[in-house]
Amino acid sequence: MTDSNWKRGGNIIIALIILVLTIPDLDMPYTKNYNLSFCSDSEVIEVERFDFFACEIGYLEGEMSLILQLISSESENWGLVDSFGDSPINILILNQQNYNNFYDKENYDVSNIEFLSLNINEDNKDLSINFPIIDIPSDYYFLVFDWEYGKEDEADYASTSTLDISYYIQFRDSGYWESRPY
């Protein structure tokens, strides 16, 4: 085998390794946020208990309006909430530092207190959240659906289950909806 063949073969192997490592949602301790894809406006996701789903929002700053809706395909009466029982799903919008802390199962914070009300639990059954004006510090943000990530040891019985969630999210600058009323 000649040198040029070795080089070409080596490039192909490196490329294949990169492709494997960047498969979305690959559960590896070292991939962290490298293999996350960007969020879509609306998407159906699968969340596993004691795990989380995350996608990248991107760069946010200033006064923005936020619309977040969860859509349950199973029931029109938001049966989704009841199915969580004592284990609610936390919907988090985290900046990069807090996302890394969350990923490493360390203490994390939220950039805006309003983000805390995004959680789905028994007390908050309205799954359509609309913030006309929310002040967001300039940073890079991630959308996270956390279903007791890292709490497997604390649970009485560690039985995993999965749940399909369909969500719709929109970020716009606060004057956007007035200028584009459609």
Added chain:
Amino acid sequence: MLVLLDSANYLLEVYFWLILGSILLVTLTIIFARPAPSQLNDNNEYDLKEGIVTEKASDDHHANTERKEIDDKELNKEEIEEEQEVLIQQAKKQWALAFTIFGLSFMTVGSIVIYFFEYTFTTFFGSCMIYVGVMSIVKGMTLQLSELGLVKKIVPIGIFFLNFGLISLVLYLIEVDIQPWMMMDTGIRSSYLFVIYVLPYLIWTIVPSFNTTKEVKSTYPWASIILKNNLKFILFNFIIISILNLNLISLPFLRQVTKGALEFSIYILMITVLLETVAFIRKPKATSNEIDQTEDLDAKITTDYDRTEEGLAIRDFYEEEENEYFSTEVIEQEEKNDR
């Protein structure tokens, strides 16, 4: 039009495309302003000295005369090379000066426009002028840098960050609200990637760089070249994201662009690795043999040339017998004496 102007969002989109348009305009101006490649090549012929050679009886031995002629030729060659280098250095200085004056003028006018006028368009116009001015000055500076491997590798990285900083400044000055990547459509995403990654590369490659070393045309298949460059691009973005993940420095806009570029390059990687694998499986021997043969041929030509330049006495002296080794030179000497 008035309706468009009333809507800030539409206006911002118009600005964005105006930025692209104006920068491309400047780029095209530079392309057409630079001298044609044929004129650049003519520099080699400017200082070829002409004269009349007259025959003259030699006082010395024939061998000494020949040696003298060889020495003279070598000296002439060196002189021509030195003169060429001097010419290149002069041209470099002239271009560096031109770039600096051009850049400073643009920066000054741009600053004046921003300072005296408060319209959004004038701010945008002035910002673009400052952008072009700074890039021009840096281009002039790089013309004076050496062509060492390390400098060659560092300069593009420096240019990337400079371009990124300037684009961020322009966007800040014209008060463009940067949307999150997830909200952008494909066209806007492509525009951002073009402005951040492709534009500085284009500006740098179209203006003259006066490289004395000739670039050897690669004999690798094009799929292999694209794959290799794509891997470099991925590595570059991966390193930036890794550095930003350390949270030592907060550059969310850079994080957004590099992540977008990384995602885009992964899609390209899927295609290129497929093409390269097919090319590798289909014609691995022929292609690689061609490459190796070319490399061997180049090496052989260089070695033979060097050996001829150095003279026979240096070549393989220890490997052969002295009489046999110098036999060719003795025969040649005798033939010349007979004449």
